[in-house]
Amino acid sequence: MTIETGLDGWLRYAPHPAETSNSYRAISNIIVLNKSKTSPVYTAGKEVQDGLRRILGQKIEISGELSGTPSSSVIIGTVEAFSSTCGKIPEIPELKEDGFWLNTHAENDCVHILGENERGAIYGAFEYLMRLAQGNLNHVKSASNPSAPIRWVNQWDNLDGSIERGYAGPSIFFRNGEVVTDMTRVAQFARLLSSIRLNAVVVNNVNANPKLFSKTNLDGLRRIADTMRPWGVRIGISLYFDSPKKFGGLPTSDPLDPAVNDWWKDITAKVYEKVPDLVGYTIKANSEGQPGPLSYNRTLADGANMFARALKPYGDGVVMYRAFVYNHHLDESVWTNDRANAAVDYFKELDDQFEDNVIVQIKWGPIDFQVREPPSPLLANLRKTKGAIEFQVAQEYLGQQSHYVYMAPLWREILDYDMRIDDKPSVIRDIVSGERLNWSRSGYTAVLNIGSDSTWIGHHLSMSNLYAYGRLAWNPLASSVSIIQDWARLTFGLNETIIDTITKISMESWPTYEKYSGNLGIQTLCDIIYTHYGPSPGSQDGNGWGQWTRANAHSIGMDRTVATGSGNAGQYPPEIAAIYENIETTPDDLLLWFHHVPYTHRLKSGKTVIQHFYDEHYEGAAHAQTFPIEWAKLEGLIDDHRFKQTAFKLQYQAGHALVWRDSVNNFYFGKSKIPDGKNRVGNHIWRIEAEDMHLSGYKTVSVTPAEAASCGKAIVTESNTEPGTAQKELSFPTGIYDIAVNYYDHLGGRSKYEIFLNEGSIGFWTGDLQDKLGHDFSEYLDGHSATRITFRGINVQKGDILKIIGQPDGTELAPLDYVSVLPEGTID
Numbered sequence: 001m002t003i004e005t006g007l008d009g010w011l012r013y014a015p016h017p018a019e020t021s022n023s024y025r026a027i028s029n030i031i032v033l034n035k036s037k038t039s040p041v042y043t044a045g046k047e048v049q050d051g052l053r054r055i056l057g058q059k060i061e062i063s064g065e066l067s068g069t070p071s072s073s074v075i076i077g078t079v080e081a082f083s084s085t086c087g088k089i090p091e092i093p094e095l096k097e098d099g100f101w102l103n104t105h106a107e108n109d110c111v112h113i114l115g116e117n118e119r120g121a122i123y124g125a126f127e128y129l130m131r132l133a134q135g136n137l138n139h140v141k142s143a144s145n146p147s148a149p150i151r152w153v154n155q156w157d158n159l160d161g162s163i164e165r166g167y168a169g170p171s172i173f174f175r176n177g178e179v180v181t182d183m184t185r186v187a188q189f190a191r192l193l194s195s196i197r198l199n200a201v202v203v204n205n206v207n208a209n210p211k212l213f214s215k216t217n218l219d220g221l222r223r224i225a226d227t228m229r230p231w232g233v234r235i236g237i238s239l240y241f242d243s244p245k246k247f248g249g250l251p252t253s254d255p256l257d258p259a260v261n262d263w264w265k266d267i268t269a270k271v272y273e274k275v276p277d278l279v280g281y282t283i284k285a286n287s288e289g290q291p292g293p294l295s296y297n298r299t300l301a302d303g304a305n306m307f308a309r310a311l312k313p314y315g316d317g318v319v320m321y322r323a324f325v326y327n328h329h330l331d332e333s334v335w336t337n338d339r340a341n342a343a344v345d346y347f348k349e350l351d352d353q354f355e356d357n358v359i360v361q362i363k364w365g366p367i368d369f370q371v372r373e374p375p376s377p378l379l380a381n382l383r384k385t386k387g388a389i390e391f392q393v394a395q396e397y398l399g400q401q402s403h404y405v406y407m408a409p410l411w412r413e414i415l416d417y418d419m420r421i422d423d424k425p426s427v428i429r430d431i432v433s434g435e436r437l438n439w440s441r442s443g444y445t446a447v448l449n450i451g452s453d454s455t456w457i458g459h460h461l462s463m464s465n466l467y468a469y470g471r472l473a474w475n476p477l478a479s480s481v482s483i484i485q486d487w488a489r490l491t492f493g494l495n496e497t498i499i500d501t502i503t504k505i506s507m508e509s510w511p512t513y514e515k516y517s518g519n520l521g522i523q524t525l526c527d528i529i530y531t532h533y534g535p536s537p538g539s540q541d542g543n544g545w546g547q548w549t550r551a552n553a554h555s556i557g558m559d560r561t562v563a564t565g566s567g568n569a570g571q572y573p574p575e576i577a578a579i580y581e582n583i584e585t586t587p588d589d590l591l592l593w594f595h596h597v598p599y600t601h602r603l604k605s606g607k608t609v610i611q612h613f614y615d616e617h618y619e620g621a622a623h624a625q626t627f628p629i630e631w632a633k634l635e636g637l638i639d640d641h642r643f644k645q646t647a648f649k650l651q652y653q654a655g656h657a658l659v660w661r662d663s664v665n666n667f668y669f670g671k672s673k674i675p676d677g678k679n680r681v682g683n684h685i686w687r688i689e690a691e692d693m694h695l696s697g698y699k700t701v702s703v704t705p706a707e708a709a710s711c712g713k714a715i716v717t718e719s720n721t722e723p724g725t726a727q728k729e730l731s732f733p734t735g736i737y738d739i740a741v742n743y744y745d746h747l748g749g750r751s752k753y754e755i756f757l758n759e760g761s762i763g764f765w766t767g768d769l770q771d772k773l774g775h776d777f778s779e780y781l782d783g784h785s786a787t788r789i790t791f792r793g794i795n796v797q798k799g800d801i802l803k804i805i806g807q808p809d810g811t812e813l814a815p816l817d818y819v820s821v822l823p824e825g826t827i828d
């Protein structure tokens with residue numbers, strides 16, 4: 001089996017077994033109806049040639065003219081180019097922009113791949129190849145059209161090569177302040193995007209740097225655009241609002257100042273000179289410290305319209321103006337303050353004031369890509385102004401690609417939600433497509449964080465999210481299950497065990513993550529002040545960021561009702577508002593999003609809120625343990641390289657899920673003092689605290705937050721050069737055990753550890769997760785760095801001495817939290 005790095009993603013075109021390839025009729029010729037090398041039609045021809053060679057072993061020439069009566073040919077072009085030579089095909093219905101017609105059994109054994117435009121033609125070619133690659137040789141004769149014209153991704157890449165919320169290596173676009181020279185990865189990326197029918201990428205971070213406008217970088221943008229264009233992918237850029245001041249040397253960036261407007265017109269002309277098909281500008285303004293029109297006492301519309309007017313002379317360029325405008329110094333002591341209100345508060349009253357090429361880009365939830373939120377009420381509050389929904393393929397709050405969470409089910413839940421605008425059906429996918437409110441241009445965008453890593457995204461399984469996003473943006477009715485099945489076939493192979501295992505893990509991943517991270521709509525209880533990764537439920541409150549839970553000793557949740565709270569429920573159309581206003585009709589999974597209740601409040605299940613928290617965390621963490629076991633079934637069925645990398649990540653996730661479980665449960669037990677009805681929280685009979693071991697060269701330290709350590713304490717070596725030893729006589733009955741060591745792996749060094757039973761070594765490891773995982777690492781002992789390693793099937797005699805020797809490195813002092821000696825099958 002060949003080593004696969006993941007670089008081809010779902011476009012591996014694995015060879016079919018001989019029986020299948022032989023049963024497929026031979027293609028004699030590929031005819032491309034545009035031979036210019038920069039045309040997506042030509043690229044499509046090359047791709048089909050390559051795909052047929054790899055999948056079916058057929059070597060086929062690309063030839064030219066469509067003349068005479070071609071037979072056994074794949075004909076690729078636009079509908080128009082085809083009709084002008086061969087006449088109209090009456091069966092082809094009216095296609096939308098980017099749509100295509102695919103007929104695999106046209107007359108004379110030809111395959112017709114005909115796009116409404118050239119982009120449509122390449123989409124059709126990929127459809128044809130991906131069907132073949134899945135062993136689907138059925139006849140197809142159908143048209144396919146996108147649900148919406150805007151199907152973009154936003155990379156948050158910085159000019160220095162770092163990626164905000166990127167977990168897979170440095171940027172493929174930028175390095176050291178400039179656009180890279182080698183465009184190899186850019187072309188490969190464009191190919192992936194094109195295959196899932198995404199038509200544009202905004203290449204730089206929304207927290208933008210005006211140096212993007214330097215002459216060198218404008219040339220660089222031209223290179224990126226030229227590289228992506230043959231794949232039908234256009235580029236856009238994010239703008240820094242204060243560029244006229246910071247880059248142009250003007251005294252102000254006031255959007256009503258004529259000189260500022262001229263500056264933007266001028267720079268826009270320069271950008272279009274290099275990138276004549278720029279797709280537009282994305283703007284994050286007056287958000288998280290970014291300047292914007294409000295900084296000049298102008299409205300958000302004044303700001304957006306300035307860019308819109310600058311773009312107008314150049315075709316269809318749009319301004320994607322982000323609705324993510326909020327005050328991050330909000331005062332929590334005011335009960336009615338609520339960040340979730342911000343988008344509607346800012347944008348609703350401006351509804352009729354935007355130029356027609358402005359689109360408001362709205363995060364799917366009111367706060368920030370949490371594990372569960374209701375849909376953003378702004379999606380139901382714009383009428384004249386067009387909107388686009390913003391998803392996040394990057395798993396910023398969902399385990400940062402060190403945990404696997406398949407997000408299609410979450411996105412489907414949002415897209416299927418009926419907002420009941422004017423008491424009429426108003427399903428979000430129909431709002432986003434433009435159909436419900438008659439918007440002429442609208443659609444989808446998603447924050448993406450691919451980097452230079454060969455996995456693109458840091459976790460082989462997480463690539464399913466990029467694939468699913470493309471599929472849903474094209475057809476929001478596609479089912480999460482069929483998407484993951486297609487993806488698994490294309491990415492890993494056609495074997496049923498592969499498909500079933502990946503489907504099972506994927507479909508269970510979001511509910512599992514929700515269970516061990518944050519329940520009942522309380523949000524992902526990660527550390528929101530630092531890395532957004534590991535658990536830190538206390539970090540949500542006591543600051544101005546407004547991701548509050550308002551947890552105190554007795555009660556928890558945001559009161560977002562109109563009657564007694566922030567009024568956020570009232571921002572939804574009346575039928576929806578009535579549901580959330582009333583605690584009885586609010587679904588349990590959003591209870592704490594909309595209501596502040598005692599921990600003893602009973603849910604519809606009959607459980608109290610606090611018991612539900614405890615139970616869900618136990619269930620979720622237990623379920624995460626099944627993922628590596630399920631995955632192990634694929635050993636030998638898929639290539640070893642991806643098998644092992646993924647096995648390692650799922651094992652890591654299983655260990656970290658236990659960290660999540662204990663941190664969150666200990667935190668709320670500490671706050672509420674209400675014990676777990678099942679007596680699990682704080683009661684770990686198989687656990688040995690490191691601080692209770694006999695220590696030499698090690699000392700006990702308190703961990704912050706306390707719930708990130710078992711009993712609030714851990715041990716670290718006394719020096720940063722000399723090893724420490726922790727040992728303990730075991731009093732468990734003689735038997736076979738799994739021995740799990742919970743330790744911390746943070747930035748600053750790569751400590752080494754060895755574990756012994758009596759004098760026999762049972763294993764050793766290095767604290768080098770920073771080399772193996774991509775999530776945002778911490779410098780401290782906390783919920784991000786807490787992790788576990790397990791040694792299985794160890795024969796333990798009562799009275800054996802367990803010993804760990806830790807060798808510190810740099811500022812990482814071989815930290816240890818506890819050891820669990822677990823009878824087989826016990827999870828703790």
Ligand code: GCU
Pocket residue numbers: 164165206207284288324368396532
């Ligand atoms: C989140 C994220 C930031 C990002 C912001 C945005 O808050 O943590 O890194 O800049 O969203 O969407 O602009």
